[in-house]
Amino acid sequence: xxxxxxxxxxxxxxxxxxxxxxxxxxxxxxxxxxxxxxxxxxxxxxxxxxxxxxxxxxxxxxxxxxxxxxxxxxxxxxxxxxxxxxxxxxxxxxxxxxxxxxxxxxxxxxxxxxxxxxxxxxxxxxxxxxxxxxxxxxxxxxxxxxxxxxxxxxxxxxxxxxxxxxxxxxxxxxxxxxxxxxxxxxxxxxxxxxxxxxxxxxxxxxxxxxxxxxx
Amino acid sequence: xxxxxxxxxxxxxxxxxxxxxxxxxxxxxxxxxxxxxxxxxxxxxxxxxxxxxxxxxxxxxxxxxxxxxxxxxxxxxxxxxxxxxxxxxxxxxxxxxxxxxxxxxxxxxxxxxxxxxxxxxxxxxxxxxxxxxxxxxxxxxxxxxxxxxxxxxxxxxxxxxxxxxxxxxxxxxxxxxxxxxxxxxxxxxxxxxxxxxxxxxxxxxxxxxxxxxxx
DNA sequence: CAGCGTCCTACACGTGCGTGTAGTCTCCTA
DNA sequence: TAGGAGACTACACGCACGTGTAGGACGCTG
Numbered sequence: 001x002x003x004x005x006x007x008x009x010x011x012x013x014x015x016x017x018x019x020x021x022x023x024x025x026x027x028x029x030x031x032x033x034x035x036x037x038x039x040x041x042x043x044x045x046x047x048x049x050x051x052x053x054x055x056x057x058x059x060x061x062x063x064x065x066x067x068x069x070x071x072x073x074x075x076x077x078x079x080x081x082x083x084x085x086x087x088x089x090x091x092x093x094x095x096x097x098x099x100x101x102x103x104x105x106x107x108x109x110x111x112x113x114x115x116x117x118x119x120x121x122x123x124x125x126x127x128x129x130x131x132x133x134x135x136x137x138x139x140x141x142x143x144x145x146x147x148x149x150x151x152x153x154x155x156x157x158x159x160x161x162x163x164x165x166x167x168x169x170x171x172x173x174x175x176x177x178x179x180x181x182x183x184x185x186x187x188x189x190x191x192x193x194x195x196x197x198x199x200x201x202x203x204x205x206x207x208x209x210x211x212x213x214x215x
Numbered sequence: 216x217x218x219x220x221x222x223x224x225x226x227x228x229x230x231x232x233x234x235x236x237x238x239x240x241x242x243x244x245x246x247x248x249x250x251x252x253x254x255x256x257x258x259x260x261x262x263x264x265x266x267x268x269x270x271x272x273x274x275x276x277x278x279x280x281x282x283x284x285x286x287x288x289x290x291x292x293x294x295x296x297x298x299x300x301x302x303x304x305x306x307x308x309x310x311x312x313x314x315x316x317x318x319x320x321x322x323x324x325x326x327x328x329x330x331x332x333x334x335x336x337x338x339x340x341x342x343x344x345x346x347x348x349x350x351x352x353x354x355x356x357x358x359x360x361x362x363x364x365x366x367x368x369x370x371x372x373x374x375x376x377x378x379x380x381x382x383x384x385x386x387x388x389x390x391x392x393x394x395x396x397x398x399x400x401x402x403x404x405x406x407x408x409x410x411x412x413x414x415x416x417x418x419x420x421x422x423x424x425x426x427x428x429x430x
Numbered sequence: 431c432a433g434c435g436t437c438c439t440a441c442a443c444g445t446g447c448g449t450g451t452a453g454t455c456t457c458c459t460a
Numbered sequence: 461t462a463g464g465a466g467a468c469t470a471c472a473c474g475c476a477c478g479t480g481t482a483g484g485a486c487g488c489t490g
Contacts, residue, residue, distance in 0.1 A: 012467075028325070030245035034448065044469050045448090051467090055448065109324035109374055110243070117378040131408070141402040142395070148382040149372065149399045150408070156371020157364065159324055163332040167363040180357070182421050184364045187356040190414035192407045193346070193365070199405035206397050227437075249478065259439045260478090266437090270478065 013051045015041040020048075021062050025103035029059055029110060063113050066100055070116065074123070105159040121151045137196075157185070228266045230256040235263075236277050240318035244274055244325060278328050281315055285331065289338070320374040336366045352411075372400070 019040035023032040034055055038045040052058040073096035097104065107113040125147035132139045157164060165172040170180050194202070234255035238247040249270055253260040267273040288311035312319065322328040340362035347354045372379060380387040385395050409417070 028245070030243070033446080035446090046450095046470075047468055049449070108378065111377055114378060114381065117375070118382055121382045135406075138402070138406045141399060145383050145385075145395060145399040146402060148379050149396070149403050151382070152371045152375040152379045153368040153403070154371065155375060156367045156369065159374060160332070160367040160370060162326055163323065163329060164363055164367045166329065167333055167336045167366070168360050170360075179421060180360060181364070183418060184356060184360040186409065186414045186418050186421075187353070187361060188364050188368070190407050190409040190411050191350075191353045192405050194401065194405040196405050199401045203398060203401050206394060206401075248476080250476085261440075261480095262438055264479070 012041065012043050012047060016043060016048055016051060016058075017062060017065060020058050021066070021100070021103045024059065024062060025100075025106055028106055029055075029112075034058075059107075059112065062103070063107060063115070066104065066113070067115050067119070070096065070100070071119070101158050105155065105161070108155060109159050117151065117155075120155075121148045124148075124151050157181075227256065227258050227262060231258060231263055231266060231273075232277060232280060235273050236281070236315070236318050239274065239277060240315075240321055243321055244270075244327075249273075274322075274327065277318070278322060278330070281319065281328070282330050282334070285311065285315070286334070316373050320370065320376070323370060324374050332366065332370075335370075336363045339363075339366050372396075 016037065019037045020032070023037050023040065026032075034048050035045045037058075038048050041048075048058065052061055077096065104113060104116065108117060121144070125144055128143050128147050128150075132143060161172060164181075165177065168177075168180065168184075170177045172178065172181055231252065234252045235247070237255065238252050241247075249263050250260045252273075253263050256263075263273065267276055292311060319328060319331065323332060336359070340359055343358050343362050343365075347358060376387060379396075380392065383392075383395065383399075385392045387393065387396055
């Protein structure tokens with residue numbers, strides 16, 4: 001289960017990248033410094049520049065590496081699931097994302113990691129295609145739009161993790177907190193806030209407003 | 216309907232605060248500069264320091280002003296709704312938030328504006344209390360937790376606005392985009408992704424895992 | 431009018447940053 | 461063994477930033 005490090009790892013380049021991901025995750029891109037990253041990696045700041053050229057390029061390299069890593073983990077999880085070796089795809093995806101979630105959410109919130117967002121939307125879209133097949137009454141919507149909105153909403157949770165933790169009154173980094181969050185998420189995903197009738201009514205209101213009704 | 220500016224407005228202090236909100240919203244706290252804010256406000260950079268003391272204090276003042284403003288608009292919307300003058304509370308809240316949404320979402324994503332987040336959770340919690348009264352079958356969850364999660368998820372949409380816009384293939388800043396987003400949101404809020412049976416099953420799995428099952 | 435507080439500007443200071451440059455060391459290859 | 465490329469360091473540059481300081485302009489109060 002231990003994620004085998006890339007063969008190219010253990011090199012200074014890999015150490016720099018790992019350190020950069022930690023610093024970007026913890027302090028954000030702006031506050032993170034090349035000198036700090038270099039120190040964490042145990043190299044000189046010049047070497048960072050030698051390997052990556054610029055701070056922005058270092059960030060791009062981190063994004064790209066994360067895309068590759070998550071894609072690999074996802075492919076493996078899908079294969080495991082196909083082989084019947086694993087039952088809970090969501091849990092697998094979650095555990096593969098978790099070590100990088102802080103980096104990922106920061107990058108997303110800062111407007112980066114677009115490729116990853118799109119990829120997640122794509123995965124969700126595939127998932128929803130099956131869902132719509134089983135629930136034809138939900139097919140009145142553009143599935144890609146739906147997938148994008150669901151993805152954005154789902155990402156709101158890790159992005160606002162500190163706020164959420166405080167508002168819930170539970171430290172979400174503990175296992176109790178994780179359990180409480182998981183239960184709440186299951187509840188949220190299984191309890192619609194609007195009935196289909198209410199939604200239809202509001203949708204009609206939207207259309208009317210669109211036709212020129214003042215707000 | 217035009218929001219009357221505070222009497223203290225039009226002063227240099229107010230102009231600085233407005234400019235700061237624009238810069239923080241557009242560039243984020245780190246990238247925004249006091250000199251740039253001062254230029255936008257048409258004053259010297261020293262005056263910014265004179266009125267607010269430091270960059271962080273300026274940010275705090277912006278947060279505080281936004282809390283006051285949104286609270287005022289919300290109270291007014293509630294009053295209007297009680298008086299039967301307005302039908303759609305969501306639309307009212309949305310339009311009152313919209314001008315500040317970029318500032319708000321950036322601040323939230325950067326870990327700030329905690330007071331506002333908590334306040335939104337509180338509003339959602341009140342709303343959910345009514346909901347649970349009407350739907351007693353949904354009462355097995357901690358309502359505060361539920362409110363916090365819903366709030367975080369709902370905020371994921373504006374926080375990831377650019378990503379969402381790109382993934383949907385629609386410019387969400389246009390009225391067509393706004394309509395598409397609204398319809399998708401109504402769909403998302405009225406179509407649960409899990410049945411209550413599925414959720415119960417997964418919840419049982421969670422409990423089992425908690426009791427020591429290896430992942 | 432004198433005094434004073436407030437609003438406001440101009441300008442300098444120190445710092446930490448990303449970046450640039452020159453040079454050393456190590457290892458591989460011909 | 462010569463040489464050359466890549467890995468790596470030390471160090472300096474220049475700049476933009478937040479912050480500090482000195483002082484002017486205005487208006488109010490005695």
